[in-house]
Amino acid sequence: MKITTVKGTSDYLPEEVALRDSMQSAILRTYRSAGYEHISTPAIEDIENLDKSEGGDNLNLIFKILKRGEKLEEALASGDAHELCDMGLRYDLTLPLCRYYANNKAHLPAPFKSIQVDRVYRAERPQKGRMREFVQCDIDILGDASPAAEVDLILTTARALGSLDIGHFRIRINDRRILRSILSSQGFPTESLDTVSVSFDKLDKIGVEGVIAELTEKGFEPAAIEAFRAFLENKPQTPEEAASFGADSEAVASLRAIMDAAEALSDGTWEVVFDVSLVRGQGYYTGTVFEVESKDFRGAVGGGGRYDNLVGKFIGEKVPAVGFSIGFERIFGILKQQGKKTLESRPRAVIFFSGDSAADALPAQKAAAALRGEWDVTVAAMPKKLGKALSRYAERGFTAYMVVGQDDVLKELK
């Protein structure tokens, strides 16, 4: 039998789970305090729902579940590998949320403010920092087209991040309509806007000349490319500057309003900054996109955006939607590196009893029961070397102990 976890997944030790639990409850408490409601969906979804979703690269990363019984035999006989599976593990929480909303709309308020804190699965090539099973923490507002929804998500996410004690952070913000309208006005054809955005997204990596070379290679009009070069060399720093490059005025106004409202409510530990180059990978975003950046946490610790067309794929009517996700695993990884213990815990004590029969433990169990209002108390057989055992308990965070039948008093453990 193999004792390690499957590649890309992880066992968590008690002290790690204590930290993860306390992070999750801090996040959940903050989300709930802003009126969001916790929901739960299965980790397994119909394979067709997953395959037909607009998950971008994630569609290549779906863990597929083999059919069973007769249906498996039929599939094997057909010789068609695409027929082998009927279900898959979800790769994010957004697609399941849209299905959930369609399935349960009659029982949900409008607008609906949801919380999801759950595991997702991606068949990534195992490598450091790329996990195949990990936790996402999402809030979403469904059924609200107003920019007040974005503000609510930003404020709530910022408070949740604040509760995790991650220090100062910046929320980069953009609107997909801004880049698209600029590109259109420069003469790029509508059907190529995504391709150009993808090249643009590489700006940090390949520089202005790299992007221009890529667009030239793709065969776009020289005039459009030249206009785009001017834009790249003078990247707009505000939504208003973007407007001067031909950005859609409604998108500019909406973004400005969101930024101003959010900044007005910031407690000073975070700020909102416009970043015209922010695109994000998911295919389903239609408007605002966000990403949270923390110096201490090297890179993105959150992200999200508006996806007004995804719910409609399930219910046929358009339902505006916007969500914000916290990068739980990255924050956990860094807090752990920083040596952070659980954010909340009760004091722990151990009570020792002599003997090894069930009856011998009785007085210790009674003493433990009496202390549990205030303490987490474990009952243990008296170790051969008490001193050594006590140092081990102290290392694990225990702060008191008692030896039943010897002194029956709770003593401090250092």
Next chain:
Amino acid sequence: MKITTVKGTSDYLPEEVALRDSMQSAILRTYRSAGYEHISTPAIEDIENLDKSEGGDNLNLIFKILKRGEKLEEALASGDAHELCDMGLRYDLTLPLCRYYANNKAHLPAPFKSIQVDRVYRAERPQKGRMREFVQCDIDILGDASPAAEVDLILTTARALGSLDIGHFRIRINDRRILRSILSSQGFPTESLDTVSVSFDKLDKIGVEGVIAELTEKGFEPAAIEAFRAFLENKPQTPEEAASFGADSEAVASLRAIMDAAEALSDGTWEVVFDVSLVRGQGYYTGTVFEVESKDFRGAVGGGGRYDNLVGKFIGEKVPAVGFSIGFERIFGILKQQGKKTLESRPRAVIFFSGDSAADALPAQKAAAALRGEWDVTVAAMPKKLGKALSRYAERGFTAYMVVGQDDVLKELK
């Protein structure tokens, strides 16, 4: 796109998740207060670990995950259906716990008292009450052979069940060694003890004559069968009565000690009763087995037992182990039917603002922030029909509201 969940799995509405969350935190709090430590393992395990485990019927219920990339192509080319999968979803939390202990032993205390609250998966034929994805809540003690471990598990599980407000319950208890030693003394061969136990397990369904007929058909010695009939017709009601049928004296003494110690510490809401017919399905149990029974909850709401050989399959050395699991889904189902709401919650308020721009929401967001010490507060656009909207909020459990810019006072909502 399909809007329903895959068969045998479930979406949970906000009020259901509120109840489930509060049940889980009550259970977790109780477990922690007795010194158990929360751990976490992946939902995905290596397919060989799952296949080679002693999971009994559950081995036929494993959801298998298709290989990917080149390895899938090789498997398809080989034409061997057994080669198609490399991983599977766990069917319980006990096998992963044993693997976990083997993998992390160096970092764990001895004995190790673990908590697991997590999802498991079984490819059951979908039918009422049989779920394919469900939550298990387990505590286990690894590395403690003493019956004091059983007592600790019983007391802690009883307290956890008590915290869920399920009324009076009985803990049925037995020791697998008792039945096995009785059968041996009656002349059944050692290698057939499991088969005979399986027939015995059907006593409630097929009666004494049914069991006898089955054993006769299986071709056992008439003398052994007659001795077994005498046992069936005078089923022992105590461990001591079992001793008179030839039960192993060590098992009898251990069971008696466990029962007495547990009873001595009961708060009167539960009792421990000996049941010689209790077997339980898992192949891996070696000694004590428990099952919790509640009249109000029609059937088992918990179960467990000692499995002293399972960890050894991973680690090569024998590690005694015993665990107790709470039937979370059954208890949730009944509490829900009883109309039980969340066991703990903060009061909820809604603050309305007029307008639909991001700026319009600012005063409401400020008012909400000021109230969140005590309240969960949601900010919402002023509805067209306030009265109707307020009744809907009241139905959802909101108890106060405010209209910003109109009166700015929190008013009671009934």
